[in-house]
Amino acid sequence: MTETTAHKPGVKRFIGIDWDLGALRSASPRFWLWVAFLGTFVVVGVAAWGAFITQGGVVMAQRDGSPWGLWFTNYMYYVGLAAGGLVVYASVHLFGAEQYRPLSRIAVLQAGVFTMLALLGVVSDFEQPIRLLNMVISPNPTAPFVYTGTAAGLYMVLCFVDLWIMLTGTGGEKLAFTMTLIALPAAIYLHTTTAFVLALNKSRELWHSAVMVPIFLTSATASGIAVLFIFAYIFMRVTNVRFKPSMFRSLATLLATVIIIDLFLLSVEVLWTFWPTSAIPGETSRLIEFVAGRYAPFFLPIFVLGFTAFGLLANRKLRHLPAIQITASILYIIAIFLKRYSLMAMGFSLTPLGQPTKIYFPSLVETGIALGILAFGILFVTICVKIMPLEVPKEELEAHHGHGHASLDEAEVAA
Amino acid sequence: MSQDKDRALKQAADLEEHPDAPSTTVSRRRFLQGLGFAAGVTAAGVIPALITAAPSAGNESEAAESGSGAPGGEENPLAEIIENDKPVNYPGKPVKYADPAGDQKWAMVIDVKACVGCRKCAYACVKENNIGRTSGFTYIQLLEMEPGEINLETANANYTEGGRADKWYLPVQCMHCAKPTCVYGCPVKATWREPDGIVVIDYDKCIACRNCMITCPYYARHFNWVEPEVPKNEINPKVPLEEKAAVVEKCTFCIQRTRHGQTTACTEACPVGARTFGDLNDPNSDVSIILKTRRAFRLKEELGSEPVIWYVG
Numbered sequence: 001m002t003e004t005t006a007h008k009p010g011v012k013r014f015i016g017i018d019w020d021l022g023a024l025r026s027a028s029p030r031f032w033l034w035v036a037f038l039g040t041f042v043v044v045g046v047a048a049w050g051a052f053i054t055q056g057g058v059v060m061a062q063r064d065g066s067p068w069g070l071w072f073t074n075y076m077y078y079v080g081l082a083a084g085g086l087v088v089y090a091s092v093h094l095f096g097a098e099q100y101r102p103l104s105r106i107a108v109l110q111a112g113v114f115t116m117l118a119l120l121g122v123v124s125d126f127e128q129p130i131r132l133l134n135m136v137i138s139p140n141p142t143a144p145f146v147y148t149g150t151a152a153g154l155y156m157v158l159c160f161v162d163l164w165i166m167l168t169g170t171g172g173e174k175l176a177f178t179m180t181l182i183a184l185p186a187a188i189y190l191h192t193t194t195a196f197v198l199a200l201n202k203s204r205e206l207w208h209s210a211v212m213v214p215i216f217l218t219s220a221t222a223s224g225i226a227v228l229f230i231f232a233y234i235f236m237r238v239t240n241v242r243f244k245p246s247m248f249r250s251l252a253t254l255l256a257t258v259i260i261i262d263l264f265l266l267s268v269e270v271l272w273t274f275w276p277t278s279a280i281p282g283e284t285s286r287l288i289e290f291v292a293g294r295y296a297p298f299f300l301p302i303f304v305l306g307f308t309a310f311g312l313l314a315n316r317k318l319r320h321l322p323a324i325q326i327t328a329s330i331l332y333i334i335a336i337f338l339k340r341y342s343l344m345a346m347g348f349s350l351t352p353l354g355q356p357t358k359i360y361f362p363s364l365v366e367t368g369i370a371l372g373i374l375a376f377g378i379l380f381v382t383i384c385v386k387i388m389p390l391e392v393p394k395e396e397l398e399a400h401h402g403h404g405h406a407s408l409d410e411a412e413v414a415a
Numbered sequence: 416m417s418q419d420k421d422r423a424l425k426q427a428a429d430l431e432e433h434p435d436a437p438s439t440t441v442s443r444r445r446f447l448q449g450l451g452f453a454a455g456v457t458a459a460g461v462i463p464a465l466i467t468a469a470p471s472a473g474n475e476s477e478a479a480e481s482g483s484g485a486p487g488g489e490e491n492p493l494a495e496i497i498e499n500d501k502p503v504n505y506p507g508k509p510v511k512y513a514d515p516a517g518d519q520k521w522a523m524v525i526d527v528k529a530c531v532g533c534r535k536c537a538y539a540c541v542k543e544n545n546i547g548r549t550s551g552f553t554y555i556q557l558l559e560m561e562p563g564e565i566n567l568e569t570a571n572a573n574y575t576e577g578g579r580a581d582k583w584y585l586p587v588q589c590m591h592c593a594k595p596t597c598v599y600g601c602p603v604k605a606t607w608r609e610p611d612g613i614v615v616i617d618y619d620k621c622i623a624c625r626n627c628m629i630t631c632p633y634y635a636r637h638f639n640w641v642e643p644e645v646p647k648n649e650i651n652p653k654v655p656l657e658e659k660a661a662v663v664e665k666c667t668f669c670i671q672r673t674r675h676g677q678t679t680a681c682t683e684a685c686p687v688g689a690r691t692f693g694d695l696n697d698p699n700s701d702v703s704i705i706l707k708t709r710r711a712f713r714l715k716e717e718l719g720s721e722p723v724i725w726y727v728g
Contacts, residue, residue, distance in 0.1 A: 014579050067629060142599040149602070
């Protein structure tokens, strides 16, 4: 970091990062109100988890028919949001997309935090959390769960190490580039293995599809970029950092592209399940639940929200407007959550013996745990934004001026 | 789980004239009561132990007595099945709650022409295997099928009365597959296939992730969402009970009986003799003879998990 920041009052240097603790001292009451609000949810989550551990799985809505529930929905969802942020960051180094460089730090922070939330969800759902050590003592190489679990753990560490490297400037541009070379395949690996947890099951008809892997990657990238959009706008609001409108415009084009690929893949899946020459009773009788049955209120909105978001972003006249970008992002973030939920339920709408199960809707305890975890994540990011130097320094941006195709004038004017 | 299942369980209890179903309130960590159970187990263990010690006159011993005059000749048509019947992820010693495996390869044949869907097998299994009376599941499920098809999606597992002439019935339970997807899917090797082909679960190792329930194509595995409760005087001391709290359980081919020369509880309970249990390594066992002489099929055979429960009709 530059010398000037290091000498600001209240700034403490620890593990090579300048932590702006003074910002906490001078924080507004509104900030603390927000922190207290999130803290309440964290407490609720801990209490809900306590209820689960003392009273057992009966307090969950999960049953043999739906052995996995909200936690797994969130696992897929958060892992996706993590990977999406990373794709943006990685494209800076790998594809020379210099226009995204100002986002690199918050993108990596987003990736690390969401992976952490995904893991917390897993740990909070298992009734034998201590026995998770067995995963280390006797891992089973044929279980996809082992790969996604370890991938998530390593990936989380990787993200935070990467963030540290960026914040401290250790190793310079060369190490940053090397880290991208590790991080991007790691993100894809994490995502692929998560998709494999579903796709590698011949026992669950609608999950057992090779398209599951690419569709996971597109959903992840789309929802991740959408969250990054919102994060960037909030970041601008609460800090003095200003991003270029051209960066947002470019991001909007990328988002629209990924959304339409994502929707395309999903449509292909639906088509092939119902087409008379490919329809298999086990698959159609399950998917019919989502198209015209009990799960339709969760599944059909994906298309409505998705195509609306795409329509908003595809329009050249609207694409550059922040309000449109934010609306489209929110629509698609909701759409992907519904998609993860439907995806989870697709394995369970009928049992492997073809018997209809009770519709799964999370219990109060499950919801409490999930909200607690989410609140913890937002709280974590809130504090980080306050005290961490997440703004990419001007020198770094200028150093790469030559590589970027966008002019810096705009950024300088904004700043 | 469905209410019909609960009703079925209750019927099982009623059948044996135990009017009071245990209360549905569940407390998880009842150590003191657990100690009480343990004392009860030790005391009650004496009588069944005497019974099992006595030589049993089951199908196996009869088959064994019928001598070595095998009808099959030198080439055993079941050789390939036996060859593929191997332990999977076996840690080298038997699961805690059972004695070591013998040199048998266990298998079962169910005659769907004989089965009347009375669910006596399921009830006997609940009693034999300490399945929690309020847990909401049974190891065995009976599917009521429409005539002319084996279509799971149109089958009914929650029928109230069996024996209908216009339907047929398909009992389903853990198939102890030679290529068990559940064992492949367990992230911590808490479940494995023993050398005699019985797929077992180490209740002390299970992390409660329920992935095996996801990977099983037969819906044979069940999680104890509530602490398993069994009336004290009905506890089978040879089968774990408290260890099953908050872990997955399933059919063990009555490992506590079959490794002592007895047949399974469901085979014994079937009033129409629809079930045959025995050893594939013995060419004269009933299962071997049936498989060699009759047309048999397996459920979801196209998945290739190679179950060792066959159906004949």
